[in-house]
Amino acid sequence: MTWTHAGPALIASFLASMVEFVEALTIVLAVGTIRGWKSAMYGTFGGVALLVLMVGIFGPALNHIPLHTLQLVIGVLLLLFGIRWLRKAVLRAGGKISLHDEAAAYEKTRIKLSGAVGPASTLDGVAVVTAFKAVVLEGLEVVFIVIATGANGMLIPASAGALAAGLVVISLGIAIHKPLTRIPENTLKYAVGVILTSFGTFWIGEGSGMAWPGKDESLFALATVFLVASLIAVSITRSYTRVPQPETEVAN
Amino acid sequence: MNTINEAVKEFIGLFVDDGSLAIASIIWVLIMAFACAHITAIAEWRAPIFALGVAVILVENVVRSARK
Numbered sequence: 289m290t291w292t293h294a295g296p297a298l299i300a301s302f303l304a305s306m307v308e309f310v311e312a313l314t315i316v317l318a319v320g321t322i323r324g325w326k327s328a329m330y331g332t333f334g335g336v337a338l339l340v341l342m343v344g345i346f347g348p349a350l351n352h353i354p355l356h357t358l359q360l361v362i363g364v365l366l367l368l369f370g371i372r373w374l375r376k377a378v379l380r381a382g383g384k385i386s387l388h389d390e391a392a393a394y395e396k397t398r399i400k401l402s403g404a405v406g407p408a409s410t411l412d413g414v415a416v417v418t419a420f421k422a423v424v425l426e427g428l429e430v431v432f433i434v435i436a437t438g439a440n441g442m443l444i445p446a447s448a449g450a451l452a453a454g455l456v457v458i459s460l461g462i463a464i465h466k467p468l469t470r471i472p473e474n475t476l477k478y479a480v481g482v483i484l485t486s487f488g489t490f491w492i493g494e495g496s497g498m499a500w501p502g503k504d505e506s507l508f509a510l511a512t513v514f515l516v517a518s519l520i521a522v523s524i525t526r527s528y529t530r531v532p533q534p535e536t537e538v539a540n
Numbered sequence: 541m542n543t544i545n546e547a548v549k550e551f552i553g554l555f556v557d558d559g560s561l562a563i564a565s566i567i568w569v570l571i572m573a574f575a576c577a578h579i580t581a582i583a584e585w586r587a588p589i590f591a592l593g594v595a596v597i598l599v600e601n602v603v604r605s606a607r608k
Contacts, residue, residue: 364569368555368562371598375561378602425550432554485598489591496573498587510591517595521602528606 296507297442300487301449304433304480307473308426309457314390314467315422318397321465323415330411331419338420339427350435359439360495363488366436370484377478378518382525387474390467430454437487440494440504482518486510561601568593 320328350358379385401415430450438446460468486507493500500506556562572590582589 360573364566365555367565367569367594371561371565371594372555372557374598375558375602375605378598379605382602382606384606428551429554485594489594492569492572493587493590496569496576498572498576498590499584500587501584506587513591513595514598517599518602521599524599524603525606528603 293504294442294445296483296487296504297437297440298445298449300437300480300483301434301446302453303449303476304437304484305430305450305453306457306471307476307480308429308433309454310390310468310471310473311393312422312426313457313461314394315397316419317461317465317467318394319401319415319419319422322398322401323412324410326410327412327415328419331416331421332423334416335420335423335427338424339431342428343431356495356497358495359491362436362439363491363493363495365432365488366484367488367492369432369436370481370486370488373477374481374485374514374518377474377481378521379525380474381478381522383529384525388477390469390471390473394467433484436484436491439491478518482511482514485514489514558601558605560604561597564597564601565594568597 316328316332319331353361376385380387397418401418434443434446434450437449438444457468489510490500490507492498502509568590572586572593576586
């Protein structure tokens, strides 16, 4: 296994998982701060336990699916997943929709949870469910990202990438106890959209018997094509969203 | 039942945001899969054509969304 082969899976998994971990952390932080850490931790560990159970049950089943079928199915799902991210990132960069803001997401969850709060030592059902749901949903995305980016025998680097992202985000969360607003999430999401769309397109090609020029290295070319296409789309979007400035009279 | 419906909706939402983008992408995949199975010509160009098609689908969808 060389860096050229393992690198794309590791980097893609690291960046994409980081976005998911940041989003889960924001909600768990809001739950812990407003409703108490006991409930937040029960929800979090419950979510992690369910994810481990699901991976344990469904993971081995993947080995029984023929490789080309697996590549095609994962490729289609990954293309839909990635192009959805990329579309949103382009519309955000073009000013058509507002930028994702972790501070706003934190505030939204905080307001939602700021009803009657019991003693911090007791379990709070709403808080447990909120943390549990966030961890399961974002965690499912991480599991999917690892399987999808590691689908060509690269599960170990893809898992390592996700694990590293999880450690970075959790460490930062413990250290600063605030939503990670300084992580450039919108730029990260743009990059991840490009990468995941490239992986999805690549797997569909592999699964349906297309020959990629340069084999695995064509992933870099694919990323370039989607980056250029998305930049063109950003530029066109800006031309539609630009508010015309009122004309001002020039004094002679 | 509501919780299950909500979970299914959230799961589908991971892959589908704009329905027309998802449909166009799937139709393009089906066209290329059909071409791979039944057309032997230009075998070496199928992969690049497929990738360019995906890029065109993305740009067209974004431009249409930006116009709204």
